[in-house]
Amino acid sequence: ELKVEQNPLFLSMQEGKNYTIYCNYSTTSDRLYWYRQDPGKSLESLFVLLSNGAVKQEGRLMASLDTKARLSTLHITAAVHDLSATYFCAVQGGTSYGKLTFGQGTILTVHP
């Protein structure tokens, strides 16, 4: 059974600081996704990582994938208040008909 674990689960940051969210998964996969969820809203796709070594960047967020270590990271640079949200990673298993298994989510709060 595929398990996906994120840490930390809660992250309180000051504006301007850097931090990294980690996503570990238990079985072989080369498809990993990051999503953002604002309170009371649906999930919005941030990054799609489809191969070992993939790196994607959008604004102050950068995601990477190491399939050998079964690890993805979401790095936040110079955080701003607008980044406050819950961030999920999700992994697609091998023959899973596209089913994604989600991590628990990381609640990020950015303070002035």
Next chain:
Amino acid sequence: SQTIHQWPATLVQPVGSPLSLECTVEGTSNPNLYWYRQAAGRGLQLLFYSIGIDQISSEVPQNLSASRPQDRQFILSSKKLLLSDSGFYLCAWSVVARTGELFFGEGSRLTVL
């Protein structure tokens, strides 16, 4: 471009009442369709997925059911709701042969009293 619509957005239902949530996708053919539930506390649980019309797979035993009467329509139902059915229900679609990325609807928030 592809869009996904889900309704109703919010509903409050008594225990034992029926449920029907509907989801439709536009702008793509033969998508995979999914129902996820997000209970309080954030995690997303896959309830059902479908790879084609009338092809439904259930991930967890429960008193919910799903149907796909048309290629781009996915319905979540219950004959008798339980308190534990409360949550945020999300419909999603993907095309596995592409990136496999899931695109979510706006969600339906169900409160069972």
